[in-house]
């Protein structure tokens with residue numbers, strides 16, 4: 001699971017009001033090279049919840065992202081490289097996503113987050 | 123300018139929508155003399171031709187656009203600048219001679235290389251005859267050098283005569299010959315390259331490569347876009363979208379399919395690796411009935427493409443089954459010691475509910491102008507013209523392409539464009555519907571009528587029709603849409 005996916009997901013357990021962001025428990029993080037696509041990154045920048053993104057990247061062991069970001073930074077190559085790296089090149093192979101309200105763990109196995117709810121959670 | 127557009131004689135209903143979609147895709151960023159590419163192109167047929175014939179004319183604002191469309195397409199055999207046509211070779215000659223020199227001469231000059239191909243529809247022309255026909259074109263002042271491989275200019279002489287009844291078309295009224303300069307054509311090599319037979323990880327409902335490419339074209343998949351498949355299975359639809367450069371994301375309720383596959387080198391990831399395509403940016407196990415997207419996230423996907431789980435064999439499941447199947451009123455509580463490895467049970471997912479969820483998801487998560495492309499099953503007894511396709515206030519249905527699967531059962535590829543924003547009112551209506559579905563579901567199950575609860579009577583027959591046992595009638599009256 002990459003941080004783009006993490007930034008899109010929340011805990012949707014019945015009754016949970018604020019299921020976002022899910023806290024990352026990282027057991028195994030791998031890095032993979034991904035070709036940079038500026039147009040795509042610009043679009044995703046508009047959609048990303050930055051604070052959740054920075055916290056998540058820290059949980060994955062990457063601390064190079066600025067605390068705050070605004071669209072003026074999109075002119076900087078340096079910024080793009082970091083944004084790209086954190087968004088698409090860090091993969092959570094094994095670990096979990098934890099619901100901030102209930103503490104329920106959604107396991108991440110072989111890179112796939114399991115967001116399916118139990119019978120009593122729907 | 124009008125181009126002669128010759129199609130492969132297959133998937134007839136898919137041909138024009140593909141060209142129109144690609145015109146949108148390539149026209150969107152191009153500045154044409156005639157302004158914007160219209161969302162509906164102008165089409166016409168050669169005189170007295172049946173609409174299902176492979177021969178069409180299409181009006182496009184530039185040759186560049188015509189070329190882009192043709193080379194990206196799957197079903198365009200060739201797009202041609204027509205230099206002449208007629209009901210006989212004499213008429214053709216007159217027609218070519220009267221075509222303006224300033225359109226012809228630039229392609230005939232001595233520095234260039236060229237090739238002439240003789241083609242026909244539905245009949246075989248011997249090599250001898252082909253030679254003669256080419257010699258018969260000596261009235262065209264070709265000055266260039268003949269080159270059979272990668273010439274600068276490709277010319278085509280196409281004869282259409284009695285082609286017999288094997289192709290599902292009514293008999294031809296009149297012979298016709300065309301001569302034109304090729305502007306572009308489909309790269310059909312894609313299909314053997316990507317055919318399912320060569321795919322490492324396959325499932326029973328993997329989407330066939332040609333259809334997956336057509337779906338990706340309907341979705342305008344291209345570099346810089348994000349494409350989502352909520353019923354990703356083995357990923358075969360996303361493979362096609364990734365081939366066209368899109369970023370992809372997929373979800374499926376079945377963890378064995380989406381996570382495990384058949385081992386480390388035989389899974390959804392390996393299906394991308396195999397072709398050197400970028401991996402999906404995300405794959406997850408999730409239930410489309412209870413999506414886990416954060417509520418503040420909207421308009422993030424450029425397209426949603428899928429083959430939803432219809433019918434019994436690949437039927438849909440959704441979360442929360444066991445308590446319902448048992449008919450228990452009290453919710454089933456998963457004991458704490460069983461939680462970690464617990465496999466949540468699932469309940470059948472009805473066609474109406476599945477489509478409702480899909481439209482609601484798409485309305486919220488697609489960008490404005492984004493496309494939802496999905497299959498919808500129909501019974502052929504229903505008059506096709508009267509078939510009611512799903513509707514949604516945020517969407518405009520722009521094309522319906524039928525593929526007949528058996529004498530009774532068809533699937534229709536629907537392409538919808540998001541034209542309206544996802545408002546609070548729409549969200550509220552969807553929320554209420556979601557709850558109604560859930561309540562009805564419990565009620566149906568309590569009535570002990572699981573089967574008819576899951577499929578409406580029409581749908582129940584439909585699942586029956588999918589079963590090969592039920593495919594009788596090998597010779598339906600009109601077989602045009604079979605090809």
Ligand SMILES: C[S@@+](CC[C@H](N)C(=O)[O-])C[C@H]1O[C@@H](n2cnc3c(N)ncnc32)[C@H](O)[C@@H]1O
Pocket residue numbers: 325327328329352353354355356357358359373374375376379408409410411428429430431432436437438439440441471
């Ligand atoms: C017709 S198949 C799609 C196959 C896919 N196009 C492929 O290439 O393999 C439908 C898929 O939907 C999944 N599915 C069924 N119910 C679902 C649900 N409620 N949410 C998400 N996926 C579901 C099934 O596990 C199955 O893989």
